[in-house]
Structure formats: C-alpha cells, structure tokens
Amino acid sequence: MPNTLGTLKPVEFMRIPAEAIMGAVVLVSLPRRWRLGVAAVAGALLGFLTVLNMFDIGFNEYLGRHFNIILDWSLLPDAQSYLKDTLGDTAALGITVGAALLIVLLMALVALATVRLSNALARHKAQASRGALIAGTVWITCTAFSVQVAGVPLAAQHTAGVIKTQARTIQDTLRDEAEFQKIAKVDDYGNTPGSQLLTDLRGKDVIFTFIESYGRSAIEDPIEAPGVDKTLDERTAALEKAGYHAKSGWLTSATYGGSSWLGHSTTMSGLWISNQQRYRTVMASDHMSLTDAFKKTGDFDTVGVMPGVQKGWPEQKWYGLDKVYNAFQLGYQGPKFSWSTMPDQYALQQYQDRVHSKPLTDGKSRMSLLILTSSHQPWAPIPKMVDWDQLGDGSIFDAIHDAGNKSADVIADTTKSRQEYGKSVQYSVTALTEWLERYGNDNTVLVFLGDHQPIARVSGNHASRDVPISIVAKDPKVLDKISDWNWSDGLRPAHDAPVWKMSSFRDRFLAAYGSTKHPKTS
Structure with missing residues (x-):
C-alpha cells in the first residue's frame, strides 16, 4: 500500500511483494506452534504498518510531511477537536469511533488472515515451496530488468522500506532531541541587558x-x-x-498546512522549531523570544x-x-x-x-x-x-x-x-x-505575516x-x-x-x- 494519495492507484496492488515471498518461506519451514505465533505477530504488524501508511497519507495531504511515529500521536486529540469544531459533536464522535474500530479490526483481521494463510501453506507444503521459489525467481528477474506496469516497478519491497524509514525516523528524532537542547542554549542576545534591546523602538506602539x-x-x-x-x-x-x-x-516557515504554533515560536525564538519535541524544549527553556525582549526593556x-x-x-x-x-x-x-x-x-x-x-x-x-x-x-x-x-x-x-x-x-x-x-x-x-x-x-508599527501555507x-x-511578511508604519525612520x-x-x-x-x-x-x-x- 502506498503512503501518498497521489500514488494510491490499482496498479500499486498488482506488484509482487518480496516480504510475502520471504514470509511464505519462513512459515512453511516452522513447526505448527511457532508458525501460528509468527503468523499472528506478522499479520498484526502488517496491519499496524497499514495504519501508519494511512496516517502518512493524511499527514502528507494536510501537513506536507510524513507521520512521525514518536512525536505525532500527541496531535491526534487536536485533530479530534478540529473535527468537532468543523463538523459538529456527532460527526466528530462518529469519525473518531469509526477510526478506532477500523484500526483495531484492521490489525485483528490481517492477523487472522495471515494465520489462515499459514495453515493453508502448511497443508500444501510442497506446492507452497515451489510457488515461493517461482515467485522469488520472477521477483529477482523483474528487479534485474526493471520490469514495470504502467510506470510502476512490478517487484516491490515497500513494507521493508516502511520499516526502515520508521526506524530511521525514530533514530533521527532521538538524536535531534539531544542536539536541539544544545542549540536552544545558545542565544546571541541571551545576555543583552534590557537597556540595549530595541532602543530604536522606544515610544512606539x-x-x-x-x-x-x-x-x-x-x-x-x-x-x-x-x-x-x-x-x-x-x-x-x-x-x-x-x-x-x-x-x-x-x-520560509518551519511548518506547513497546520501546527501554527511551530510557525509562531520559530518567528519569535530565532530557532527552527519544526516539530512538537522542539517546541516543548523551547517552551521549557529560557531562550529569549522576540516578544519577551520588549518586556525585558522595562x-x-x-x-x-x-x-x-x-x-x-x-x-x-x-x-x-x-x-x-x-x-x-x-x-x-x-x-x-x-x-x-x-x-x-x-x-x-x-x-x-x-x-x-x-x-x-x-x-x-x-x-x-x-x-x-x-x-x-x-x-x-x-x-x-x-x-x-x-x-x-x-x-x-x-x-x-x-x-x-x-x-x-x-x-x-x-x-x-x-x-x-x-x-x-x-x-x-x-x-x-x-x-x-x-x-x-x-x-x-504593525508587523504581520502568515504562520504557514x-x-x-x-x-x-x-x-x-x-x-x-510586512512591516507597516507612519514614521519613515x-x-x-x-x-x-x-x-x-x-x-x-x-x-x-x-x-x-x-x-x-x-x-x-x-x-x-x-x-x-x-x-x-x-
């Protein structure tokens, strides 16, 4: 399943997934108890990755970026509030309950389907092994010769790519948290006395x-x-x-399509606040905001x-x-x-x-x-x-x-x-x-600007x-x-x-x- 709305086309589901071939080989070779456990876990994981793909589609469509598996869960209550304010309490509740049920059912049903498929593979082990070998050969051939259908490669390894991308996102997010804490402590005007801040705007509104x-x-x-x-x-x-x-x-805004507070705080802090983690770090810091600079003047x-x-x-x-x-x-x-x-x-x-x-x-x-x-x-x-x-x-x-x-x-x-x-x-x-x-x-003196596209x-x-962004004033100075x-x-x-x-x-x-x-x- 693709993770952007523009690539959500029927041809994407005609591809040969490498993960399915490898999964079949593994399941055929396992004893019954292990086979059922691995099939259930793999199916639930596949259902969860499908949910992540859906979140990716939504975030790409609205916020112009992928869903961050660590940071973005905290935005879901805001999304629910937005639905309530936009469509009303009943519609918001229906959509929220429906989405929760869809997630649970998707993970459960894919897990059950994978278990059922594993049993079918076990009952027809010889045929399943030959089928996996043939499918693997076709996949390798399609990869080697870049075989495409309607411009889409026939050989796919999308699920593995999603897992690698999410793992990299987790690693980058944790690294960014540590690095940004150091960045937020540096401020070119952090020790400037109030008497030396904004001296040319004294007396202005x-x-x-x-x-x-x-x-x-x-x-x-x-x-x-x-x-x-x-x-x-x-x-x-x-x-x-x-x-x-x-x-x-x-x-150039630090956010897109939403999360306005990231644009507000980026403008006022002089720091690139592009996610909720950075926002929380800055809000808990003593890094001077532009608005606070006015207050510090006295x-x-x-x-x-x-x-x-x-x-x-x-x-x-x-x-x-x-x-x-x-x-x-x-x-x-x-x-x-x-x-x-x-x-x-x-x-x-x-x-x-x-x-x-x-x-x-x-x-x-x-x-x-x-x-x-x-x-x-x-x-x-x-x-x-x-x-x-x-x-x-x-x-x-x-x-x-x-x-x-x-x-x-x-x-x-x-x-x-x-x-x-x-x-x-x-x-x-x-x-x-x-x-x-x-x-x-x-x-x-009026300064007005947008927070994001x-x-x-x-x-x-x-x-x-x-x-x-515009600055408007009567005083030519x-x-x-x-x-x-x-x-x-x-x-x-x-x-x-x-x-x-x-x-x-x-x-x-x-x-x-x-x-x-x-x-x-x-």
Missing part, C-alpha cells in the same frame, strides 16, 4: 500579528491570487492615503490577544506577555465560523476596546501579539466585514454565518476550497488593515513553505532601518523579493532596531 494559513499561494496561485492581490493593492493604497507605508518580503507593557486559545496556555510565560485574552475573555456572543471562535474584525475591535485604547502608565509603550484565525481551514462559512460601530457582542454575524457555505461542502471540493481560502485571506487582511487605518497613530490540497503538492533588507514596497511582496528562513527574523529584527549582541552559550 508595536503590534505583531499572525494571519492563519497566509502563504505564498494566496498571492501567486492562479485561483487564489487575483482576489488576494487586488485586496493587497487596494489596502496598500488606502494605508498610503492615511499616511502609512509598508515593506514586504518572504519567510519600557513596554506586553499583551496577547488569542481568540484561538480555548484552554490553559502556559506558553504565556515564555512569550513574556503580561496579559493574555483568550477566546472566552473577549465577550463574543455570535456564532463560531467553523474552527474560528470569532471573526477577526470582532477580535480586533475587542483588542481596541480592551487594550489599545487604554492609557499607559509610567511612560511605557506597548507591544502586542495578535493571532487572527478567520482564515483557518476549512474556510466555511467565512465572515464578512460589517460596520465597525455595529459589532456589539458579535450577534450581528448570525445572519452572515447562516447564509455562508457549509464546511462539509467545501471540504469535499478542492476547487471550492481554494476559492474560499482566498476569500478568507482577503477578509483577514482587510479587517487588520482597516483596523490600522481606523485606530493606528503616528507611533504604530494552507494544506497541500489548496497550496499544491509541491508548493514552497514561504509566507508573506522605522522603515529606513530595514532599507538594506531589499523588501518590496507595499503589502504585496514581489515574486523575487528576498526569502529568509523564518528562524532568521528575530535576530535581524533585533539588530535592525538597535539591539546589541551579548551572547549566551549555556
């Missing part, structure tokens, strides 16, 4: 904003790009009319607005945030838009009312971290912009929600998913830039991991500080604008705005 799934595909894909590019150009013109200017480039109050956080969030300490508003602290009484707990426009207005409009004490400035979620898959239904003065408690979105697409209809249609994804990005960018136009001031079915099977970055003017980065690894942004930003290196090595 700095806002970092992540837009969910805002990737290069939104700007360059032929289906998604026309609407998104038009929105970016229109919003650039509107901001320029209000006195703002912008510079934009590309960052000149900034730090706050987070996280409408996607619906449970305890201990990461607040590592991010250096004095206060965090989660999904339940923003007073929203309207409908959920699929996974997203509230429309971005509402979250931004709450940020304005609860944080941005409040006077600061002790002559401090403010640094804010906002995570916008309206462009989260499955992009149905999508909220629409309403009059800012009519937002209220969010009930105004009831009619918009009811008139929108159903999640199940969009999930099943690739073209529609791409179209609706583009619309969701247009909405998020519009909400954010209208907020800036309406409530920003001469000292506002959308799933492969929307961005393409061979899409890059690049995401757009702010953008002058990054003039040597060679970013594009406006909110839409050019195709050939510089591309950096997302992990390089923290140090580049710190250096550009007056921070002095004082390395920490342990």
Whole structure:
C-alpha cells in the first residue's frame, strides 16, 4: 500500500511483494506452534504498518510531511477537536469511533488472515515451496530488468522500506532531541541587558500579528491570487492615503498546512522549531523570544490577544506577555465560523476596546501579539466585514454565518476550497488593515505575516513553505532601518523579493532596531 494519495492507484496492488515471498518461506519451514505465533505477530504488524501508511497519507495531504511515529500521536486529540469544531459533536464522535474500530479490526483481521494463510501453506507444503521459489525467481528477474506496469516497478519491497524509514525516523528524532537542547542554549542576545534591546523602538506602539494559513499561494496561485492581490493593492493604497507605508518580503516557515504554533515560536525564538519535541524544549527553556525582549526593556507593557486559545496556555510565560485574552475573555456572543471562535474584525475591535485604547502608565509603550484565525481551514462559512460601530457582542454575524457555505461542502471540493481560502485571506487582511487605518497613530508599527501555507490540497503538492511578511508604519525612520533588507514596497511582496528562513527574523529584527549582541552559550 502506498503512503501518498497521489500514488494510491490499482496498479500499486498488482506488484509482487518480496516480504510475502520471504514470509511464505519462513512459515512453511516452522513447526505448527511457532508458525501460528509468527503468523499472528506478522499479520498484526502488517496491519499496524497499514495504519501508519494511512496516517502518512493524511499527514502528507494536510501537513506536507510524513507521520512521525514518536512525536505525532500527541496531535491526534487536536485533530479530534478540529473535527468537532468543523463538523459538529456527532460527526466528530462518529469519525473518531469509526477510526478506532477500523484500526483495531484492521490489525485483528490481517492477523487472522495471515494465520489462515499459514495453515493453508502448511497443508500444501510442497506446492507452497515451489510457488515461493517461482515467485522469488520472477521477483529477482523483474528487479534485474526493471520490469514495470504502467510506470510502476512490478517487484516491490515497500513494507521493508516502511520499516526502515520508521526506524530511521525514530533514530533521527532521538538524536535531534539531544542536539536541539544544545542549540536552544545558545542565544546571541541571551545576555543583552534590557537597556540595549530595541532602543530604536522606544515610544512606539508595536503590534505583531499572525494571519492563519497566509502563504505564498494566496498571492501567486492562479485561483487564489487575483482576489488576494487586488485586496493587497487596494489596502496598500488606502494605508498610503492615511499616511502609512509598508515593506514586504518572504519567510520560509518551519511548518506547513497546520501546527501554527511551530510557525509562531520559530518567528519569535530565532530557532527552527519544526516539530512538537522542539517546541516543548523551547517552551521549557529560557531562550529569549522576540516578544519577551520588549518586556525585558522595562519600557513596554506586553499583551496577547488569542481568540484561538480555548484552554490553559502556559506558553504565556515564555512569550513574556503580561496579559493574555483568550477566546472566552473577549465577550463574543455570535456564532463560531467553523474552527474560528470569532471573526477577526470582532477580535480586533475587542483588542481596541480592551487594550489599545487604554492609557499607559509610567511612560511605557506597548507591544502586542495578535493571532487572527478567520482564515483557518476549512474556510466555511467565512465572515464578512460589517460596520465597525455595529459589532456589539458579535450577534450581528448570525445572519452572515447562516447564509455562508457549509464546511462539509467545501471540504469535499478542492476547487471550492481554494476559492474560499482566498476569500478568507482577503477578509483577514482587510479587517487588520482597516483596523490600522481606523485606530493606528503616528507611533504604530504593525508587523504581520502568515504562520504557514494552507494544506497541500489548496497550496499544491509541491508548493514552497514561504509566507508573506510586512512591516507597516507612519514614521519613515522605522522603515529606513530595514532599507538594506531589499523588501518590496507595499503589502504585496514581489515574486523575487528576498526569502529568509523564518528562524532568521528575530535576530535581524533585533539588530535592525538597535539591539546589541551579548551572547549566551549555556
């Protein structure tokens, strides 16, 4: 069985598996007791490897990578929560129970089938031995002459390859854990005094904003790009009319299709956080985040607005945030838009009312971290912009929600998913830039970017991991500080604008705005 959706074709099941030939030889030669035990274990293992292949198909389709047998089990509860938020409690429960039963039955039935086959081999030992010899000869011949059927090699050893790949993954994961712990202890700004951090942003109102799934595909894909590019150009013109200017480039995200927190933490830590293990290591470390650097200056109050956080969030300490508003602290009484707990426009207005409009004490400035979620898959239904003065408690979105697409209809249609994804990005960018136009001031500095590309079915099977990033400000000195970055003017980065690894942004930003290196090595 292949482990990618693109290769899941009938011809794949016409191949001659070397493992089956070897298994037949072994089973024929064993006494009954050993034969039954080996057959049952081998069958259960084959069933389990089939489950891993299915996980691989899902992870490749959604996250653009293989399933990690050590790290990725912890993501399954999040997947179940996503189904619940997207399709409802009943459908989520049915899918979860069905998947669990499928796994158990698959392993049990393949084990029983293998035992039954071993008994058949034993009853016809002479014929089975001749058959194995003939099949082995055919396999060797097909291998030697590269015999193919419809472009697929007739001789296969896929199961052995899966086992070798998983063993290598386990070995690499364990090695990576030890190596990354050493890497996380090194920080070029780890010993920098607060007085020497971000000296050129004192007095500024700095806002970092992540837009969910805002990737290069939104700007360059032929289906998604026309609407998104038009929105970016229109919003650039509107901001320029209000006195703002912008510079934009590309960052290569550490994640793809999901696991947004890996993109957030990579950007803020300056480390390449590409899996859950690395994330846990960093969250437990004292490696300085970019947001914590503002707090260490002593000149900034730090706050987070996280409408996607619906449970305890201990990461607040590592991010250096004095206060965090989660999904339940923003007073929203309207409908959920699929996974997203509230429309971005509402979250931004709450940020304005609860944080941005409040006077600061002790002559401090403010640094804010906002995570916008309206462009989260499955992009149905999508909220629409309403009059800012009519937002209220969010009930105004009831009619918009009811008139929108159903999640199940969009999930099943690739073209529609791409179209609706583009619309969701247009909405998020519009909400954010209208907020800036309406409530920003001469000292506002907005940095906004995507956390990762959308799933492969929307961005393409061979899409890059690049995401757009923009810095917007009225004060020309702010953008002058990054003039040597060679970013594009406006909110839409050019195709050939510089591309950096997302992990390089923290140090580049710190250096550009007056921070002095004082390395920490342990």
